[in-house]
Amino acid sequence: xxxxxxxxxxxxxxxxxxxxxxxxxxxxxxxxxxxxxxxxxxxxxxxxxxxxxxxxxxxxxxxxxxxxxxxxxxxxxxxxxxxxxxxxxxxxxxxxxxxxxxxxxxxxxxxxxxxxxxxxxxxxxxxxxxxxxxxxxxxxxxxxxxxxxxxxxxxxxxxxxxxxxxxxxxxxxxxxxxxxxxxxxxxxxxxxxxxxxxxxxxxxxxxxxxxxxxxxxxxxxxxxxxxxxxxxxxxxxxxxxxxxxxxxxxxxxxxxxxxxxxxxxxxxxxxxxxxxxxxxxxxxxxxxxxxxxxxxxxxxxxxxxxxxxxxxxxxxxxxxxxxxxxxxxxxxxxxxxxxxxxxxxxxxxxxxxxxxxxxxxxxxxxxxxxxxxxxxxxxxxxxxxxxxxxxxxxxxxxxxxxxxxxxxxxxxxxxxxxxxxxxxxxxxxxxxxxxxxxxxxxxxxx
Amino acid sequence: xxxxxxxxxxxxxxxxxxxxxxxxxxxxxxxxxxxxxxxxxxxxxxxxxxxxxxxxxxxxxxxxxxxxxxxxxxxxxxxxxxxxxxxxxxxxxxxxxxxxxxxxxxxxxxxxxxxxxxxxxxxxxxxxxxxxxxxxxxxxxxxxxxxxxxxxxxxxxxxxxxxxxxxxxxxxxxxxxxxxxxxxxxxxxxxxxxxxxxxxxxxxxxxxxxxxxxxxxxxxxxxxxxxxxxxxxxxxxxxxxxxxxxxxxxxxxxxxxxxxxxxxxxxxxxxxxxxxxxxxxxxxxxxxxxxxxxxxxxxxxxxxxxxxxxxxxxxxxxxxxxxxxxxxxxxxxxxxxxxxxxxxxxxxxxxxxxxxxxxxxxxxxxxxxxxxxxxxxxxxxxxxxxxxxxxxxxxxxxxxxxxxxxxxxxxxxxxxxxxxxxxxxxxxxxxxxxxxxxxxxxxxxx
Numbered sequence: 001x002x003x004x005x006x007x008x009x010x011x012x013x014x015x016x017x018x019x020x021x022x023x024x025x026x027x028x029x030x031x032x033x034x035x036x037x038x039x040x041x042x043x044x045x046x047x048x049x050x051x052x053x054x055x056x057x058x059x060x061x062x063x064x065x066x067x068x069x070x071x072x073x074x075x076x077x078x079x080x081x082x083x084x085x086x087x088x089x090x091x092x093x094x095x096x097x098x099x100x101x102x103x104x105x106x107x108x109x110x111x112x113x114x115x116x117x118x119x120x121x122x123x124x125x126x127x128x129x130x131x132x133x134x135x136x137x138x139x140x141x142x143x144x145x146x147x148x149x150x151x152x153x154x155x156x157x158x159x160x161x162x163x164x165x166x167x168x169x170x171x172x173x174x175x176x177x178x179x180x181x182x183x184x185x186x187x188x189x190x191x192x193x194x195x196x197x198x199x200x201x202x203x204x205x206x207x208x209x210x211x212x213x214x215x216x217x218x219x220x221x222x223x224x225x226x227x228x229x230x231x232x233x234x235x236x237x238x239x240x241x242x243x244x245x246x247x248x249x250x251x252x253x254x255x256x257x258x259x260x261x262x263x264x265x266x267x268x269x270x271x272x273x274x275x276x277x278x279x280x281x282x283x284x285x286x287x288x289x290x291x292x293x294x295x296x297x298x299x300x301x302x303x304x305x306x307x308x309x310x311x312x313x314x315x316x317x318x319x320x321x322x323x324x325x326x327x328x329x330x331x332x333x334x335x336x337x338x339x340x341x342x343x344x345x346x347x348x349x350x351x352x353x354x355x356x357x358x359x360x361x362x363x364x365x366x367x368x369x370x371x372x373x374x375x376x377x378x379x380x381x382x383x384x385x386x387x388x389x390x391x392x393x394x395x396x397x398x399x400x401x402x403x404x405x406x407x408x409x410x411x412x413x414x415x416x417x418x419x420x421x422x423x424x425x426x427x428x429x430x431x432x433x434x435x436x437x438x439x440x441x442x443x444x445x446x
Numbered sequence: 447x448x449x450x451x452x453x454x455x456x457x458x459x460x461x462x463x464x465x466x467x468x469x470x471x472x473x474x475x476x477x478x479x480x481x482x483x484x485x486x487x488x489x490x491x492x493x494x495x496x497x498x499x500x501x502x503x504x505x506x507x508x509x510x511x512x513x514x515x516x517x518x519x520x521x522x523x524x525x526x527x528x529x530x531x532x533x534x535x536x537x538x539x540x541x542x543x544x545x546x547x548x549x550x551x552x553x554x555x556x557x558x559x560x561x562x563x564x565x566x567x568x569x570x571x572x573x574x575x576x577x578x579x580x581x582x583x584x585x586x587x588x589x590x591x592x593x594x595x596x597x598x599x600x601x602x603x604x605x606x607x608x609x610x611x612x613x614x615x616x617x618x619x620x621x622x623x624x625x626x627x628x629x630x631x632x633x634x635x636x637x638x639x640x641x642x643x644x645x646x647x648x649x650x651x652x653x654x655x656x657x658x659x660x661x662x663x664x665x666x667x668x669x670x671x672x673x674x675x676x677x678x679x680x681x682x683x684x685x686x687x688x689x690x691x692x693x694x695x696x697x698x699x700x701x702x703x704x705x706x707x708x709x710x711x712x713x714x715x716x717x718x719x720x721x722x723x724x725x726x727x728x729x730x731x732x733x734x735x736x737x738x739x740x741x742x743x744x745x746x747x748x749x750x751x752x753x754x755x756x757x758x759x760x761x762x763x764x765x766x767x768x769x770x771x772x773x774x775x776x777x778x779x780x781x782x783x784x785x786x787x788x789x790x791x792x793x794x795x796x797x798x799x800x801x802x803x804x805x806x807x808x809x810x811x812x813x814x815x816x817x818x819x820x821x822x823x824x825x826x827x828x829x830x831x832x833x834x835x836x837x838x839x840x841x842x843x844x845x846x847x848x849x850x851x852x853x854x855x856x857x858x859x860x861x862x863x864x865x866x867x868x869x870x871x872x873x874x875x876x877x878x879x880x881x882x883x884x885x886x887x888x889x890x891x892x
Contacts, residue, residue, distance in 0.1 A: 024645070024646060025646065026646050026648070026666065028665055028666050028667075150631055153628070153631055153632070154631065154632050164610050164627065164628070164669070181610065181627040181628065181631065182599070182610070182627065184631065185596055185599055185600065185627065185630065185631065186599070186600050199470070200470060200471065200472050202472070217690060218690050218691065218694060219474055220472065220474050221474075221687035221690075222687075223610070223669055223686060223687070240669060240686050240690075241667035241668075241669070243690075244663060244664050244667075244686075244689075244690075244693075245664065247690075247693060248664060248785065251697050252781055252785070254701075255700075255701075255704075255777050255778075255780075255781045256777065256778070256781075258701075258777070259770075259773050259774045259776075259777035259778075260770055260773070260774060261774050261777065261778065264778075267782070267785075267787040268778055268779075268782040268787055268788055268796075269782075269787060269788065269792070269795075273799055273802045273803055273806070274806065276799070276803045277802075277803045277806035277807050277810075280771070280774050280803065280807055281806075281807050281810055281811070283770070284767060284770055284771060284774075284807055284811055285810070285811060285814060287766060287767065287770055288763060288766070288767050288811055288814065288815060288837075289814075289818070291762050291763035291766045291767065292763065292818065292822075294762040294763065294766075295759035295760060295762060295763055296759070298758055298759045298761075298762070299756070299759045302755055302758075305755060305758065306755065309748055309751065309752065310745070312744050312748075312751065312758055312761075313741035313742070313744045313745045314741060315744075315758075315761065315762070316737055316740040316741060316744070316761070316765060316875055316879075317734060317737035317738065317740065317741055319762060319765075320733060320734070320737045320740070320871065320872075320875070321730060321733065321734050321737065323769075323871075324705075324706055324729070324730055324733055324871075325726070325730060327705050327706070328705045328706060328707050328726050328730075330705075331701050331702065331704070331705035331707065332701075332702070332705075332707065332714055333714075334701075335698055335701045335702075336713070336714040336715075339694065339698070339713075341713040341714055341715060342714055342715065346715070349715075350714075353719055353722070356719045356723075357719055357722045357723045357726065360719070360720065360723035360727075361723050361726055361727050361730055364723075364727055364731070365727070365730055365731060365734055368731060368734065368735075369734060372735070372738065376738075391734075425766065425769075425770075426766075429762055429766070433762075
């Protein structure tokens, strides 16, 4: 990598040597190198790649900002060369990421046929199967022989990733089967496709959510999945490399939401400080203002605190334990739902489980806490009992709310991850305080 | 699905109808159905699948407990039939999950050649590339023609997933190139493999951590990756379906650790309440006992609280805001490191970023908080200033500690996710209290 960057930063460029080096390199690594070059150098480097198909491949791996710069820096003919070879779904990704006029310029450069396809893909809702699929597919018919099929594949010119599984359609373009590349390789040349094909094809609808697709890929060990429209016509395929990217995005979003961060579009290092601050401040503000409620509750019990100031020292522990216990339940439930292991109708079973888990944890924590207080606070059994009892109740409340809210969110079609730790913490904090002070008032008669 | 379960629960079983139905079904779905049957019925159902290869496929998708039951319920000949067809890596997974005597019994049933392979795979460290790879590969030599290669593939009998990419080795069994199935299909029959092969192969070492592999798959859009040993010899491949499972496991583990839960081995619903409680209680206990430190700090300042009891009401807000702000930083850094976007040497740049983000968030929150207190607490400017100033300092401390600890953990080869929210919260809580009371003492002269 250092080597290629050195070569690329020479001036004038050693074109011959660079061409040789590029020929040995992977498109992803060349894209990585371009990313680190000045704009002029990056354009000059991309021009050295004579094979438009490979240039398009490299282009598809650079960041959206660099892509925009390249499109603006190359001449029309060069842009046409790349766009002709760029798969439709990559053009769609590009257009979604750049300003409207750049997108329009690119659409003007591609063939009208390709432009129509791009337009159709742009119409699918964000995060739907239709928006991640590629439309470059090999379509076979059931009465072809293997020989015909192989020649169809050879002449189709579609990208490698999309022929590992070929799909079979009937006269109405309805999906009726799938043939894997390996069965074609193994079969006799005169065998018929309909005898080889698997009729049990797992497919997605164009409007299906991309997150549902990830669970299907995982469950059935798929490397591609055909996408059909409402009439059952094959309109594209989603490949496993897209799914890896979807999983990465969706998981990162879940992590961010669970930590009270509005999802970022770009990797951490490429996002500005101001944008980071903006994405974090909303939740911090909301939580700070709701914490005022906690403060108000404490103020209500100021008289009790005046009589027994030692009570204050247990507030952080109670709130902390409740918050953590709730976050545990929320996390396992959100993750379980993302993986399809927990579904909405499990709600009662989950609550019952979490309640029992909370009681066990509560008893253990309560006993440990009782012992600690009894030892450290002059063998004060009543104080120890009040705190431990509050702890058990707080844990049960925390865990049952913690597991219910994400499921509730799902029934209301809200992303369960938004119901995560921060919100639960606030609810649990209030509960912990009210329980604690109420029990203390009764026990100490204050 | 209901349909097949109905058929399977009839007695006596309608063997003919079941055979027909199975023939139309996917191995994953049949495994799902077996999972829901009584032991006897599941064994009877598996016996109806005459094709050992398909039976092995179904077997590979049922849960470890059900697999053990099936092995114990089938006779020796039937176990041999399945084990002969089961890929080596699936046998390894099975042996790792069942009691030793069951594993030994199965090893006795397989051929000595297969047994030796299983033994070798069992030797690789858990979570290494060697432990997830499959050893059933097609090896081509550079001077084969495409025709030879296709006949090698045809006669190899290896599973479909492993021939999408074939690997080329030299006389010393060293990996020298890769050929994709589609280039074989497209090439002329007399072309030589060395002219078709890609010499730029991304490979893994057998001892590489599986998490590193996931980033390579994502970066290079791979569907398979060859695994080599220390001498550069090809010893197996990791396929993308294994990687999907690794990503699922590793991500779930990160979620769990970040919520202070010891990682579970089984899905939520299949884990007992006692096991759940056990996996959560360690962290809850540790955090409860460290919260005693927070309590002790508050006790130290009991005099100040006696003079100005209103201060208590701001403790939850300060601790909450600090905890949340810290958790945000920890989460983005842990996730960034898991995806390879943030590496150890970025530590100073990350801290500098987080500090600036903290200052921006701190000022906004501080102003909002100042306004709220000034309005609600009788225009008390000093109190508002003390709380807001403490808030800004707490946020800066929270975010800089929050981003540093996971990176520090990584340098010490500890999983960054263990340094997550719960620990940070405790550190931040203490800081917030000390800062708040110190500023309050100076400002109010108490």
